Amino acid sequence: LLLSTLGARAQSALPQLVKTGPSTQLLVDGRPFLILGGELGNSSSSSTAYMQPIWPKLQAMHLNTVFAPVYWELLEPTEGQFDFKLVDELLADARKHQIKLVLLWFGAWKNSMSVYVPAWVKTNVARFPRATDAQGHPQEILTPFSPANLEADKKAFVALMQHLKQVDGKAHTAIMVQVENEIGMLPEARSYDPAAQAAFAQPVPPELLAYLGQHQATLRPELAAQWQRHGAKTQGSWTEVFGPGIATDEFFQAWYYATYTNALAAAGKAAYPLPMYVNAAINYRPDRLPGQYPSAGPLPHLFDVWEAGAPAIDILAPDYYNPNFRYWSDKFTQGGRPLFSPEIAFEPGDDAKALYAFGHYNCLSFSPFSIESTDHPAQEPIGKTYDLLRQVTPLLTKYQPLGGVRGFMQAKDSAAGRATLGDYRFTVKHDNTLGWTPESKKTDWPLTGGLLISVAPDEFYVVGTGLVITCEPTAAGKKAGFVSIDEGRFVNGTWQPGRRLNGDQNHQGRHIRLELGTYEIQ
Template sequence: MRKQNGIIFSFIILIHSSVSAQIRMPYLIKKGTTEQLIVDGKPFLVLGGELGNSTASSLDYMRPVWSKFKAMNLNTILSPVYWELLKPKEGTFDFTLVDNIIKAARKNNLRVILLWFGSWKNSMSCYAPAWIKTNESRFPRAQDNTRKGLEILSAFSKNNLDADEAAFAVLMKHIKETDKSHTVIMVQVENEIGMLTEARERTADADKAFDRDVPRELMNYLITNKDSLVPELKDQWSKTNFTTNGNWENVFGKSPATDEIFQAWYYAKYANAVAAAGKNEYSLPMYVNAALNYRNVKPGQYPSAGPLPHLMDIWQVAAPSIDILSPDFYNPYFKQYCDLYTRRNNPLFIPEIRFEPSDAAKVFYAIGHYQAIGYSPFSIESTDKPKEEPISKAYSILSQLSPEILKYTGTGKMEGVLLDSQNKKQEIILGNYKLSVAHDYTLGWSPDALKPGWPITGCIIIQENENDFIIAGTGVVVTFSVIGTNRISAGILQANEGKYINGKWQPGRRMNGDQDHQGRHIRVPVSEWNIQRVKLYQYK
């Protein structure tokens, strides 16, 4: 009996250890109006930076950059994994680069999001191994309307898909077996998938698929979700009076938009199969990213059929193994595309944005207004003055505030503001108060306010309880009023600048007198960065 009890006890320990490992594995969970990333059993805010495409291909290039990440207050790096280097020969894997990235990140107290540069990177198949590229008969390419081959693997080839799936599955299995501390927290599947020069592929297999009936899986989804489809897709479908049978042109009409919808379905199916193969080995959260059509050109003049906002329904129904559709930002339309990407219950994660000073204001808005999971400027290692970068100062504040941000995410008690010379003021409602947030230059106190092109500024505001607020950011002026009455005024009872140290508030200066304009407002000047905790009161 003793032996049996020992066996039972050991079995219980084994089960407990397995369950504990699963609990610690990163995952996404619903939180109020959005989703949160859970790492080591706790909510996690990604304050990231993406490496330039080629930096991670060399251990020598990586060695000097780790100190920059610490100086910039990052907690996560986004690093490519190159198919051509991971599997240089068919049947041969080399995990040297991957293992070194993970090991060095762990040593520097950083998490890692891996970017799978597989079949497609910025539309092209430039990271496919040589043994794939040089065997066109086995691994066919996409073609244009003249049947000319493109430097793009065909999404209609089972051989292409099988090769990508197999490599990605081995990668995920390797991470599961070697990354016991869960340094890797998410994975990007492919990179900026999209068809170029054409809206869709013109191979014989693609043409046959185009002439077949729209898959019943998609048709059933469209019928069931007709009233909640993104407007762009619903409008395209309406052109055939919402036809529910026939091939792609029967259902969506004859147009480049139809070609793009068709291609999106097959790109999404391909990406989903790759993701599913990886998740079958190790089920980390996975996302895909998109190159945006901000110039308003036709499909094929931008990367057609990627996980774009007007194709969200297509991607979501075709790729259930993909957790998030993400925008890459290299355009001035930040609010517009964030709005578009938070439709269809899609949480916002910004894995790539041009590395520039405005990032430091945009990150406050993304996290405060959209409850973003994370943010990541591109080529983060390219700076020579990491401590002086505006994003470093923003990340310093956000890393201090992370426990509060994550506590209030999805609760309706947190907001973000983004301001510039065209959008100088924004009003937000939190509880019984209206907060009027204006650009610092609206005060007219700075001589730079007379110059055109004001710097982009922003902040995050959290309502801790009825009268208590946290305001953090740069270049803003905040005034308060009581909603629904002109007879009762809101006053600033006290305001303290300070820091969070190990999650606990440490007040610094009392921001009275000139610092709050004798009780008129809360101010964080342009080029300054701070956190203020504010207590209001009401008087007649």
Template sequence: MIKSFFFGCMFLLVFAKPSIAQTYLKQQGTVKQLFVKDKPFLILGGELGNSSASDNEYMRNIWPKMKAMNVNTILAPVYWDLIEPEEGKFNFDLVDSLIAVAKKNDLKLVFLWFGVWKNSMSCYAPYWVKKDQQRFPRATDKNGVGQEILSPFYENNLNADVKVFKELMKHIKAIDSKDQTVVMIQVENEIGMLPEARDHSPLATAVYKKPIPAAFFTYLKKNKDSLMPEFKAVWEKNGFKTAGNWEEVFGKSLTTDEIFMAWYYADFINKLTDAGKSEYNLPMFLNTALNYKKEAKPGEYPSAGPLPHVMDVWKSAAPKIDLLSPDFYNPDFKYWNDLYVRGGNTLFIPEIRFEQGVGGKTFYAIGHHSAMGFSPFSIENGSKEETAEVTATYKLLDQLKPIILQHQGKGTINGVLFDKIDAKKELKMGDYILTFSHDLSLGWSPKSKDEKWPITGALVIQLAVDEFIVAGTGVVVTFKPIAANSRAGIGYIDEGVFKDGKFVPGLRMNGDQSHQGRHLRIPEGDYSIQKIKLYTYK
């Protein structure tokens, strides 16, 4: 008996496969962090243009450019129509090439699944799906006119997407689970209904008249006190009803149409995500096309996507999705960031317009909101001058990754973002009040007289009650003690670099650079990491 037990244990030790560290999300303080091979990972990303990943030769010159920009993760589309050009016949050559070359360049990948929907439309569905509208029905407007949008209400549409997505995830696991080059999956792209708030196809209309699924009411009752205020107000307006169809509970309106559509989009996505994770359980997220203006009506923007005012619908019907993420093509950066960190959602910005200020926005999102990562869109298409801001920003953040990841979600990291209108911010950290201002507010530069100031920003990390790291561009910081009847003095400021998570000082900035001990300054156009030690006196 003992002998058999001994040899059984030896067999397991010799022949059992070593366990593979997984890619997963883990809570730290108030946020989730991405873990790759059991180590936290900060995405310094760049999203490729929609067509770039569809040709290996086109990609050949992009890889070294990404390395030169200090990018560590590429967000790359993978396309249903190229993976399954004929029904049931799968071709993963492009997927294999992306993984192999990313691995060779020590880059990670986030795959963007362009399946049933891309920017609302079904433009990446294969030709054999598009042409067979009887088998794969489309959404229609209220006049019965078909749209270039596959309807989420028909099982054939879901089953076709599930089949290819499962094959994709199975394939990624087979070739990459050991190396974990692919670290996350975006499920579809910017889902939403256009040009109306909901699908008016025959089946959609029939479902609209049926009672609301019981699971939705269970969620609403359980989370009544923590619902997003704009959604709670809609439910409250008609008396917090917990039975009935969509109009009976929420009233007859475009808002109700959007809530209805969001539930069934989310239900579709949850089933698709669950199927994909059953093959390879990578973190999966959704990106969102934001309203181009706050007063726009559903259908004027992609209705029913994972927008803040219907976030509760998505959380209820799509619990398998790990993150809801905003794409930015409007100027209200802080406003939308604030909406996407509610309800325990961790901020990740998978797509943002590539323009001036993207560096400051990166420092702000990662500092103020402990964002999981940041990714400008069409990153491969900028000139060297256009990409200089991202290159410089990512150079600093790449050095700071260990300390950023150590402090995320703990209240010891923050960030600021400035333009001419919003040019000052006070932060309470440690024993001090830190007053950040736009560098041009000093008035020393001729640019200070310009009508518009460049966007600047920085992050700050508290190392001790009187010691801070400030990194960014175009900011000035002054300090005062929280305690009354004392003043703050600057012991020293060192500009330096981080190597292997440790600060290596360079220039001592106690002279003109700190205005003889009055402030810490990173001039507009410069990018710097500075460490400051404070003291108090009376």
């Protein structure tokens, strides 16, 4: 009886983020949940009919979650009149296909611009003012400095959250919400509209300076250096505190984007407290200056400003559209921040990156963009990888907080991956380094990856593709061999061994070679 009561309580708990040991976990219905996701193309969920053939594709790729936009222009076509039909149909279809939803609020900003605001907002520039460049030319960007803009956006967002509570507060089909999309200022680092100018003439808000003072030891180096260069002041104008120039302009704009977003998120959470995050359009080119890339969004060099200004936002998340996956993941996880990826370009290598992200960064979400664009869902490597990751989710989420998981990603030019886990030191190389296959002679090698879970000092599960792994005992002067290597699957959480891998399959006991699959090593 007691157990069933506890079970029922866990079931009714809202999706939430909890800190478990060194890692953050997302709990859905009381259990750790890894988002094996994909994001829909921007326009797909504007039509329930258009979505119909997409759902089976998502199932064929073993997604457990889809990231789907909710559009302000379609939610509130007439001011104050909300149309929840699309949202309700999305929820119903998601449930029918046993897929969770992360809802993307395409409100005031979508990739910097304000194209998803309803027509009654778009056409009333006097009431809903735009950001302007330094010459006063208006941009297709609502200014965050206008209380009217915030109020209108917030009213719609709160209506959405209230509705979700009503229709989904028990089922928890929607598990998280993204607030806006890739917020960023262009073509200058800050806006110069009248309200922005008035704000810039004000002192730096004391909350921001207090935050910097309290977090001195962990501030981003760019911001810390600039603040210290000008005397680490505890009050003053933006140019007195940070000096004149575009870097200061960007801090200023970021603060007001953050506080706007915070007001939205806090009001939304007051209605229905789902975890909320914002996503960043990464500036890949270090030669681009503030204003030349979507500026003042939740970018790593602005984390302190965003975290000070937007405590109601749980996670600052990277959108990956360039090859430097490790570099940006390291940046976004500095200081123990959780990794949550709502978007990554849908391309070869995503399978390896997903395995690496879940194994190495304890990431909470992986999600290729425009996931429905494939014509061969059953053949997609990311789908096959999600199938494996689904099977090992209970193991992964159990051993991650205990430090028992490692991730690997190998390209042609990678140094060997190394990890100590249990009583062994592992060396992980690209499969082609063996030189056995015609592929190894090619100039391009596919990215490969995997993860290793230690369930006992001498017992491991490994999930991956295209890797070759050797291990040696950490104890000095000892030698070790494999007792057994089994290929298999988890069926409802129970290990079901398939082939016993020996002979040529483990190079007569020298190593384990991963084709796509899950393996138990002893």
